[in-house]
Amino acid sequence: MSEAIFKADSVPVLAQGYRFQWEPAQDCNVLLYPEGMVKLNPAAGEILKRINDKKQTVAELIAELKVAFNGADLDDDVYQFLEEAHDNSWIRAE
Amino acid sequence: MTTAGSEQNKAPGSIGGATGMNVRDQIRQPLWLLAELTYSCPLQCPYCSNPMDFAKVKKELSTEEWISVFKQAREMGATQLGFSGGEPMTRPDLVELIKAARDLGFYTNLITSGVGLDSTKVAEFKEAGLDHIQVSFQASSEDLNNLIAGTDAFKHKIEMAKAVKANGYPMVLCFVTHRQNIDQIDEILDLCIELEADYVELATTQYYGWAMHNRDQLMPMKEQLNRAEAIAHRYQEEQKGKMKVYYVVPDYYEERPKACMNGWGNIFLTVTPDGTALPCHAARELPGMSLPNVKDMSVREIWEGSDDFNMFRGFEWMTEPCRSCDEKEKDFGGCRCQAFMLTGDATNADPVCSKSPHHHLIEEAVEAGRLESEKPVIEQKPLVFRNPKNSKQIAGK
Numbered sequence: 109m110s111e112a113i114f115k116a117d118s119v120p121v122l123a124q125g126y127r128f129q130w131e132p133a134q135d136c137n138v139l140l141y142p143e144g145m146v147k148l149n150p151a152a153g154e155i156l157k158r159i160n161d162k163k164q165t166v167a168e169l170i171a172e173l174k175v176a177f178n179g180a181d182l183d184d185d186v187y188q189f190l191e192e193a194h195d196n197s198w199i200r201a202e
Numbered sequence: 203m204t205t206a207g208s209e210q211n212k213a214p215g216s217i218g219g220a221t222g223m224n225v226r227d228q229i230r231q232p233l234w235l236l237a238e239l240t241y242s243c244p245l246q247c248p249y250c251s252n253p254m255d256f257a258k259v260k261k262e263l264s265t266e267e268w269i270s271v272f273k274q275a276r277e278m279g280a281t282q283l284g285f286s287g288g289e290p291m292t293r294p295d296l297v298e299l300i301k302a303a304r305d306l307g308f309y310t311n312l313i314t315s316g317v318g319l320d321s322t323k324v325a326e327f328k329e330a331g332l333d334h335i336q337v338s339f340q341a342s343s344e345d346l347n348n349l350i351a352g353t354d355a356f357k358h359k360i361e362m363a364k365a366v367k368a369n370g371y372p373m374v375l376c377f378v379t380h381r382q383n384i385d386q387i388d389e390i391l392d393l394c395i396e397l398e399a400d401y402v403e404l405a406t407t408q409y410y411g412w413a414m415h416n417r418d419q420l421m422p423m424k425e426q427l428n429r430a431e432a433i434a435h436r437y438q439e440e441q442k443g444k445m446k447v448y449y450v451v452p453d454y455y456e457e458r459p460k461a462c463m464n465g466w467g468n469i470f471l472t473v474t475p476d477g478t479a480l481p482c483h484a485a486r487e488l489p490g491m492s493l494p495n496v497k498d499m500s501v502r503e504i505w506e507g508s509d510d511f512n513m514f515r516g517f518e519w520m521t522e523p524c525r526s527c528d529e530k531e532k533d534f535g536g537c538r539c540q541a542f543m544l545t546g547d548a549t550n551a552d553p554v555c556s557k558s559p560h561h562h563l564i565e566e567a568v569e570a571g572r573l574e575s576e577k578p579v580i581e582q583k584p585l586v587f588r589n590p591k592n593s594k595q596i597a598g599k
Contacts, residue, residue, distance in 0.1 A: 125334060125372055127309060133231060133279030140309035142334040142374065145233065145281050 128160040231279035232471035246587035255597030274501035283308040304331030321365035372400035380420035406452040410484040421571025459536025459552035466514035
């Protein structure tokens with residue numbers, strides 16, 4: 109395993125050329141990029157929506173998600189998703 | 203909470219190859235709209251996929267008509283919009299069209315030769331909301347020599363590349379390779395490095411339209427491809443993390459056909475300069491097409507109800523060996539246009555497939571290219587360049 113890209117104080121941002129939006133025709137959030145589209149499941153959509161809305165640290169992002177999802181224990185899932193999203197070149201760390 | 207289950211869609215580029223876009227589980231939607239805004243072009247590339255008779259098209263759709271098409275396609279689920287042509291920059295309303303498409307929520311892609319693209323234009327496109335620019339270089343050996351030799355053309359390309367990057371776009375370059383330029387692949391890639399390209403697509407000529415007419419003169423030889431592939435792989439290694447190089451083997455040298463358009467009438471909608479809607483940009487040449495026009499019918503009527511778009515949907519239309527083939531859901535029997543051009547019947551297997559009884563036609567085409575290449579230069583057929591004069595002469599009035 110390579111070392112984690114995202115730590116509590118990293119700021120995840122969408123990679124160049126990627127756009128996040130709600131797609132009514134797909135009934136889900138999507139990421140659009142040159143000549144392609146990724147359909148996001150609800151969880152991925154919730155995380156990326158917040159990354160798209162404002163610049164904040166991973167810790168702040170998780171705090172916000174906990175408020176939205178009744179204090180659910182989701183730290184590990186968020187970190188895991190961020191690493192996957194980074195591997196897919198959807199996001200980068202600032 | 204589970205992590206991202208997602209579907210990756212990668213749609214064809216400008217030249218006509220289809221890469222794996224996988225959206226089986228949903229109702230067919232025209233996810234990709236290719237807007238061929240115009241057949242006007244300052245270039246005369248002999249490998250152009252435009253129809254030979256493009257000069258017949260006099261009247262292009264108006265700004266309002268295009269925007270109506272965008273709106274309709276968007277309502278049906280289209281997310282990707284490619285501005286293509288001809289050279290889309292010859293349309294004076296391009297900025298307006300980009301803005302309208304972007305406001306509708308499209309991811310907007312400009313597919314351009316880069317001729318006439320300067321920092322003012324790029325800034326205007328950016329302001330209008332353009333998402334992505336792909337520059338396709340005309341890479342005849344002469345043009346390439348000019349570029350490599352550092353002429354004005356070369357200086358222009360450098361400036362254009364800088365303008366693209368200064369506006370926050372990645373530099374995406376596409377070179378169409380063929381027998382007469384593929385041996386310069388290392389020089390092409392060095393040029394890309396100099397232009398600080400982020401992505402380079404070494405697209406192989408596909409034989410439609412003008413390219414089909416010039417096939418004997420464009421067909422690369424096996425030895426050339428082997429060399430080119432080795433060089434491409436070397437640059438892929440050396441440029442890792444800096445410049446991404448895509449190299450695709452021409453389908454004439456494959457044993458299985460491409461999953462053309464990811465299936466007929468499945469995700470792709472092309473609208474030509476005069477408003478004709480096509481399941482792919484080469485389909486105009488197929489017999490029996492009714493060629494519905496967006497001026498006469500809604501995009502939904504065309505997509506869902508027209509004979510053209512339903513002609514090769516599903517698997518019922520297939521003949522053997524496709525019909526009983528266990529790979530039919532992977533490649534849909536290949537390209538309908540190629541099947542028709544080579545075998546005379548669009549329901550046949552794409553002869554690229556080694557299971558096709560017509561596969562020998564592919565081998566013969568490669569052989570014809572070899573014979574042509576072995577002739578003394580003076581006896582070789584000249585390339586026929588894509589221009590209005592040749593279009594009128596070849597296609598008649």
